[in-house]
Amino acid sequence: MFLFEMALTLLRKVTTKALAFFKITPFVRRLRLVMADYYFPLKDEALIREYFMRQALEMGELALSIDEVPVGCVFVLDNKVIAKGMNDTNRSLSGHRHAEFAGIEAVLAKYPASVFKDVDLYVTVEPCIMCASALRQLGIRAVYFGCSNDRFGGCGGVLHVNLDAGIDRCYPAIGGIFREEAIMLLRRFYLQENDKAPNPTAKRNRILNTIVENMSIDNTRSYALLESELEANEGVDGLRVLSPATTVY
Ligand SMILES: [Zn+2]
Numbered sequence: 346m347f348l349f350e351m352a353l354t355l356l357r358k359v360t361t362k363a364l365a366f367f368k369i370t371p372f373v374r375r376l377r378l379v380m381a382d383y384y385f386p387l388k389d390e391a392l393i394r395e396y397f398m399r400q401a402l403e404m405g406e407l408a409l410s411i412d413e414v415p416v417g418c419v420f421v422l423d424n425k426v427i428a429k430g431m432n433d434t435n436r437s438l439s440g441h442r443h444a445e446f447a448g449i450e451a452v453l454a455k456y457p458a459s460v461f462k463d464v465d466l467y468v469t470v471e472p473c474i475m476c477a478s479a480l481r482q483l484g485i486r487a488v489y490f491g492c493s494n495d496r497f498g499g500c501g502g503v504l505h506v507n508l509d510a511g512i513d514r515c516y517p518a519i520g521g522i523f524r525e526e527a528i529m530l531l532r533r534f535y536l537q538e539n540d541k542a543p544n545p546t547a548k549r550n551r552i553l554n555t556i557v558e559n560m561s562i563d564n565t566r567s568y569a570l571l572e573s574e575l576e577a578n579e580g581v582d583g584l585r586v587l588s589p590a591t592t593v594y
Contacts, residue, residue, distance in 0.1 A: 394489050397421050397467040398522045402491070404431040404444065405469045405530045409537075411436070415530040418444040418468035420452050422460065428452040444468060445476040449483065461485050469527040471520055471562070474499035477506035481513045487571070488518040491527030493562045501562040508566055517567035517574070525557045 397419055404417025408431040420428040430448025434440055445468060452460065461483040466472075469491040472480060477499025480488060488500060488507065499506035500518035507518045536553055 394522050401467045401469050402526055404429050408432045409534055415534045416444045416470045418448050420448050421465045443476050445472055470494050471498040471500050471502050473497040474504055485516050489522055490520045492524045493520055517570040519564050519567050520562045521560050528557050
C-alpha cells in the first residue's frame with residue numbers, strides 16, 4: 346500500500362513536470378476555455394472569470410476597431426451572457442455612453458431591473474464613479490474588472506462607491522482579471538489616436554509601451570464582502586458559489 350502511494354506521488358510529480366516542460370499547461374487551460382463554449386458549468390471560479398472577461402475584451406477590441414475608447418463589458422446571469430456593451434461616446438456624442446450604460450440598457454430591454462441582484466458584470470476597465478454608482482443603485486451582484494481607472498475609478502481607483510456607507514446594498518468589485526490585456530488595449534488606442542493627430546508627437550514616443558506596473562487597487566474588502574455573502578447565502582438553492590477565486594488578482 347505504501348509502495349503504491351509512493352508510486353502514485355511520483356507519477357503525479359513527473360506528469361506535472363512534463364506538462365510544465367512541454368508548456369502544455371497553458372494549452373490545457375486555453376482548451377478548457379474554448380471547451381467552455383460548448384460545456385458549462387466550469388467548475389473553477391477563476392476560469393469562469395477569465396471566460397467572461399475574455400468576452401469583455403472582445404467587446405473592447407470591437408470598440409478599438411471603430412475608434413472608441415476601448416472598454417468592453419458583458420453582463421452575466423446564470424453563467425450566460427445576457428448583454429454586451431462597449432464604449433459609445435464618440436459615435437453618440439454623449440459623454441455618459443460608457444460600456445456599462447450601453448450594457449445596462451441592453452439588460453433592461455429584456456429584463457426587469459430586479460434581475461441585477463443575480464447579475465455579474467465583467468468589464469475591462471474599473472467602472473468610473475458615475476457607472477459604479479448606477480450599478481449600485483441597480484443592485485448589481487458583483488463586478489469583475491481588468492485594470493484600474495486611476496483618474497475616474499469608482500471601485501477603489503479614486504472612490505469606493507461600491508463599498509462605502511450608503512442606502513443601496515454594497516457590491517464586491519474584484520480587479521486584475523486580464524489586467525495587462527485591458528491596459529494594452531487602451532495604450533493601442535492612444536497610440537493610434539496620436540497617429541491621427543494633425544501634429545503627431547515624435548516617433549520615439551509612439552512606441553507601444555509594454556511594461557505594466559503592479560495594480561494599485563486592493564481587493565481585500567471586496568473579497569471579504571464576497572465571503573460574507575457566501576456565508577449569508579449558504580444553503581440557498583440555485584445560488585452560484587461566490588467564493589474568492591483560487592487565483593488572487
Ligand atoms: Zn463609466
